[in-house]
Amino acid sequence: MKELSKINSRVQASSTLAVDARYKQMKADGIPVVGFGAGEPDFDTPDHIKQAGIQAILDNQTRYTPTAGTTPLRKAVSARLKEDLGVEFPWDCIVVSSGAKHCLYAVMYTLLDPGDGVILPAPYWVSYAEQIRMTGGVPVIVDAPESQNFKISPAQLEAAITPRTKALVLNNPSNPTGMIYSREELQGLADVCVRHDLYIISDEIYYTLCYDGKPFTSMAALGEEVRKRCILINGVSKAYAMTGWRCGYAACGDKRVATVMSNCLSHSTGSIGAMNQAAMLEALTGPQDSVEEMRRVFQERRDYLVSRLNQIEGVSCIRPEGAFYVMMNLEKLVGRTLGGRVIRDADDFSMVFLEKGLVAVVSCCGFGAPNFVRWSYAVSMDTIREGLDRLERFLKEG
Numbered sequence: 001m002k003e004l005s006k007i008n009s010r011v012q013a014s015s016t017l018a019v020d021a022r023y024k025q026m027k028a029d030g031i032p033v034v035g036f037g038a039g040e041p042d043f044d045t046p047d048h049i050k051q052a053g054i055q056a057i058l059d060n061q062t063r064y065t066p067t068a069g070t071t072p073l074r075k076a077v078s079a080r081l082k083e084d085l086g087v088e089f090p091w092d093c094i095v096v097s098s099g100a101k102h103c104l105y106a107v108m109y110t111l112l113d114p115g116d117g118v119i120l121p122a123p124y125w126v127s128y129a130e131q132i133r134m135t136g137g138v139p140v141i142v143d144a145p146e147s148q149n150f151k152i153s154p155a156q157l158e159a160a161i162t163p164r165t166k167a168l169v170l171n172n173p174s175n176p177t178g179m180i181y182s183r184e185e186l187q188g189l190a191d192v193c194v195r196h197d198l199y200i201i202s203d204e205i206y207y208t209l210c211y212d213g214k215p216f217t218s219m220a221a222l223g224e225e226v227r228k229r230c231i232l233i234n235g236v237s238k239a240y241a242m243t244g245w246r247c248g249y250a251a252c253g254d255k256r257v258a259t260v261m262s263n264c265l266s267h268s269t270g271s272i273g274a275m276n277q278a279a280m281l282e283a284l285t286g287p288q289d290s291v292e293e294m295r296r297v298f299q300e301r302r303d304y305l306v307s308r309l310n311q312i313e314g315v316s317c318i319r320p321e322g323a324f325y326v327m328m329n330l331e332k333l334v335g336r337t338l339g340g341r342v343i344r345d346a347d348d349f350s351m352v353f354l355e356k357g358l359v360a361v362v363s364c365c366g367f368g369a370p371n372f373v374r375w376s377y378a379v380s381m382d383t384i385r386e387g388l389d390r391l392e393r394f395l396k397e398g
């Protein structure tokens, strides 16, 4: 039989989703494993949002809608961005699609021709690199080491640019590092992007989850020259605990981007479910108290996880400022034998920690950071306590 697509045959399944699937299977098999894998809030979708979805079904909102979303929903996105971030995106520059993940994919194929470069700071969320490749682009990785608080500098960005560079992907606050670029740091990167006429794919899906009063600045808030190059990616999965509803959006600084994206989506997914859009509308326009309540709980969990991790011999972490992830540095464990396996990198560690320590964490080998594993603290405090007790025991027993 003939070969499958050369480009897409090389794509690896999402390592974040794979860890989660493995953890769930072990659990279903009766193995007492605890999981810090998938980055998905453990809270339930707030009731008023669920009710809006149910009511939409009862009201027969069960048909196709315009591809980019209903007009009230796109207007609600535009209003929420203005209220929360002080940025102005006309409603017809908003494209709603099936989760921020699919919006990102749609942005990639809207912007890229084969061979175009996209700059990606590492550690990066695994799906960016694969999506760039899936759409014929070339990820250009720029290292953002722990010693730089996992952030890249304007000089590093500038040095990575070639005539084939089309865009920068920036995730702020970041998955997996939890770090937040300040307004000044963003401005430095934005200046380089404007000078080299790059698009800025700014994934701000964790913007409601910033801790210790750290202010959040949207990339698009840095003036018109920057805003028009931005494609803001966002959604309701994290802020409103709505991962399964598959609702996300792209806010496009350039109307052409929204048009091409929507045209392409009209031949692939079409619109997302009408009832899901009704729930998303309620999330964006209804009471916002649950967003702050969840943020507060996440911050308590982060504090506990970070302080205990740093008391455990052999591992360490810096203090993340947002999102719900901690990067555990395991450099000191490299070369040691744990659970009968020599640890060469995070893949080895995460494998043996799952099999012998019965704790699922995500290896950051697939995130461009092979000496780190990611702990998601979107789990209960009891689970965090248990996971850390197991880590202590696992490292002591060797």
Ligand code: PMP
Pocket (backbone or CB within 6 Å): 039, 098, 099, 100, 101, 102, 125, 171, 174, 175, 203, 205, 234, 235, 236, 237, 243, 246, 247, 248
């Ligand atoms: N961007 C980042 C940085 C994420 O961590 C996630 C989580 N899966 C997404 C986008 C996608 O979110 P969703 O598709 O659920 O809206």
Ligand code: GLU
Pocket (backbone or CB within 6 Å): 014, 016, 017, 037, 038, 039, 040, 101, 125, 127, 175
């Ligand atoms: N963003 C989450 C994570 O990084 C969800 C899983 C995924 O979509 O990759 O774990």
